[in-house]
Amino acid sequence: MKKGTLFIVSGPSGCGKGTILAEIMKNPGLYFSISATTRKKRSGEEDGVNYHFMTNDTFRELIQNDGILEYAEYCGNYYGTPKKPVEEHLNAGDDVILEIEIIGAIKVLTKCPDAVSIFLLPPSLSELEHRLRRRGTESESVLQERVAQAAKEIKQSNKYDYVVVNDTLSQAIADVKAILRAESCKTRKCQTIIEEVLKK
Amino acid sequence: MKKGTLFIVSGPSGCGKGTILAEIMKNPGLYFSISATTRKKRSGEEDGVNYHFMTNDTFRELIQNDGILEYAEYCGNYYGTPKKPVEEHLNAGDDVILEIEIIGAIKVLTKCPDAVSIFLLPPSLSELEHRLRRRGTESESVLQERVAQAAKEIKQSNKYDYVVVNDTLSQAIADVKAILRAESCKTRKCQTIIEEVLKK
DSSP states (O other), X not given: OOOOOEEEEEOOTTSSHHHHHHHHTTSTTEXXXXXXXXXXXXXXXXXXXXXXXXXXXXXXXXXXXXXXXXXXXXXXXXXXXXXXXHHHHHHTTOEEEEEOOHHHHHHHHHHOTTOEEEEEEOSOHHHHHHHHHHHTOXXXXXXXXXXXXXXXXXXXXXXXXXXXXXXXXXXXXXXXXXXXXXXXXXXXXXXXXXXXXXXX | OOOOOEEEEEXXXXXXXXXXXXXXXXXXXXXXXXXXXXXXXXXXXXXXXXXXXXXXXXXXXXXXXXXXXXXXXXXXXXXXXXXXXXXXXHHTTOEEEEEOOHHHHHHHHXXXXXXXXXXXXXSOHHHHHHHHHHHTOSOHHHHHHHHHHHHHHHHTGGGSSEEEEOXXXXXXXXXXXXXXXXXXXXXXXXXXXXXXXXXX
């Protein structure tokens, strides 16, 4: 049984990450990692779907027992990636997608050197600004902050294995699919297959 | 302008390399490296299509001037990969495919550490034997030699970056296409793109 690959996906707000990943997740044999949080469940949210909701004590226990791949505190709540479901799916041969911001991504890459990282880029900062403005959900000052934040993040993209520019959505989806497929052909993932070819 | 990638493709006789590469070469922006040789042109062969035919003196001059990526002598003739067309196409942004046996592949990988290597595998040694037998072009003893040679070569496949099993032809072609596409998204190939995203 070939072990799955852990894919870390990051990209600035407005780069189309959600749309691309929703399409990718239609592929079979993929597990989308669900974060754990100690914040209260909001109306409409489901445990194990939007987040794994848990108490502060449970979360701290996970941290102490090395049960969290990475975590951060935000507005007095913990957010993090539980290790167990990720490892279970990898061992079952599924690829795992972890959508995560850069600081968390770097923490995971340190713990899981076999993980493969993908950074999604907008075609340009001005196009990103245009897309965020079209959403119309943010005030002008928040929008400018987001663009400045995106520029900071994009400068970190060279820490990732791959970059995918979301200029044409279908092409960006094809790029990510190609990366997933190519990584499953990496020789270090295929030792068992090589042995089987020689045996039969 | 993004520089192209040099892809080295190897695989034992009968693994379907020719069929797969013929399909891959339909992609635009790919150059298939043509070997140089000092052997006589056979009827039906064309200079610059089947081989770059040249004299012993020209070939030796190329070797002396570091104009050959790798070469070997076989039955008193030189066979090798001229460096210039490969470099010209890479600089023009084309990916270059170099179909070559293992010893040559390892020589090229030493000279071109950025090259990406793909090893094509038959689904099994017995299936390879079956395919070679179906061709009906070899005597039983030659056939057995080829299978033994294939086993030796497959044991070297872990020196390659990727392995692709040609079980179902369409899947093997899709694997190789995915590898080519994914490699063009490697961050180290996309530095200029990242800079452009930030500028605009």
